[in-house]
Amino acid sequence: MLFRSLTFFCGAALMFSSGYSIDKAATQPPNILMIYIPILMTRVFGIGRPVFKYLERLVSHNWVLHVTSDLRKKLYDALEADSDPLSENYQTGSLLSLLAEDLGHLQNLYLRTIFPAITSYFFCLIVIIALGWFNLLFGLTILLLMLVELVVVPLFSVSLETARRAKQKALKSDLYANYTDQVLGAGVWKIADRKADFLNYTTETSKEMRSSHHKSNRFDWSRDFLLEVVFGLMAVALLYFTNKLLTGNQAQANFVGAIVLALFPMSDAIIPVSQGFEESTTYKDSVVRLNNLHHSKKELTNQVDLAPKDLKNISLENIKFTYKNEVNPIIKDFSLEIKRGEKVALIGPSGSGKTTILDLLLGDLQIDQGSISINGNDISSLQQNRSKLFSVLNQDTFLFNTTVYANLKMANPDVTDARIWEVLEQVQLKELFETLPEGLNTVVQEAGARFSGGQKQRLALARVLLQDTPIILLDEPTVGLDPLTEQKLLDLIFDALSDKTIFWITHHLQGIKYIDQVIFLKDGAVEMQGSPKELYQTNDHFKSLYLMDQGLLAQ
């Protein structure tokens, strides 16, 4: 604030001393030295102004970044606490970026609204006191005009623009949603041959948005114009009073031009205040959101340390589950007993709740009724070391955009290079990486673009093998692969994981020969259950499904 005031001061003093030099020079002083000092001052203030301005930026930005960096830390702590497996508050990446953006807004609020306003008020107060001391009426006139500039107009701006900006924000989010719809659904519109409708879809909203922005711009322009006019009035008042008070003699008259000129740089201190006030409404939402961010670190209590080698059985008993904000339970009554080393398949149509059961088993979601336990320990008591018990292979394996080596090592940092090669041989990727020029240092590229679907899943399987947990959860890992690749991957999976306990979610019967127990899920409950062999012999429905899947039965 000091630096900012000094910047304004230098600006005013610069104009003052130049004005004085001009006035003085006009009176043709007998000695050049008479105007030498004012000229020197002009230089000093001329340099001082940018220097102080720079220092002010440096100090205020440093302060704000410091404050917001603490806030950022708080934000990530809060999010991290909420992402623990027992938490209900799922935070998504989009929320994270929204909150990060909020901090950016907070930064702007300080730099563009709060700091300038405080300094301007302070600076103007000093100027008014100085003038009032000089001449009371003069001081009061300027005070009145300053009040208009610094209080009336900013408040008016805020009240008028708040509603408009809120509307613009709503329109903008509408537009985003519509555009996304349009882009994602472009194919559908095209097939339906409805080009005109497609184009009209967002036109109305865009129009409304444009007109609102237009109004905002016009308002900004009129407001700035008004501010300049009031400012002009100040200049007139200044001229009037200086003329009245400073025309006693030649020496005083020299100051007239100087003082009036000194006023102009002060507009830098005054005009941005209204702008800042108006913008502050844009940041209000952000401030509210940040304030609501509570730090809710949930401790995991009563954790049991179950050694992976001691696994005996997994048991789901009469579980019921309803998604938050939903009325009907998605899982109504489901029970399942998995013994150590058993291979179990859960089959059901898409959307029947298979992945939901997996999330419940992992402890990411909590059941309404029933129980889920391992060796008799409730699943919530096993969260601390759950990565030692479970590994998951699902349909969209994520490979990070780094080397294959780093992607594999992620599963288990303690693993040796020899073990990595051994596992790669198991998943039949050893040859590939031996022939690639950069071997394991080959970069995966974004979302694994470099590898085929089958290769990606084999890399994911390698990760699972390196993680070496007793329980493997497979969530439709072969979706999107052609039948031949699918069969090869399934052979590979069940061969490499023959000693593990496997819970496999699938929607058809390919690979069913590896399975000890099949469960059909329908309407949130078990429809049929048993070993494939039993079911084949006793259940006609299963038999026809099986034959259909083998291509032996025409539908």
Ligand code: ADP
């Ligand atoms: P599956 O894996 O069998 O295809 P899911 O378990 O993924 O099915 O989903 C089952 C049903 O639950 C679907 O109808 C889905 O729309 C719904 N569902 C999934 N996640 C949520 C959620 N977070 N909130 C509400 N409903 C959900």
Ligand code: MG
């Ligand atoms: Mg699913």
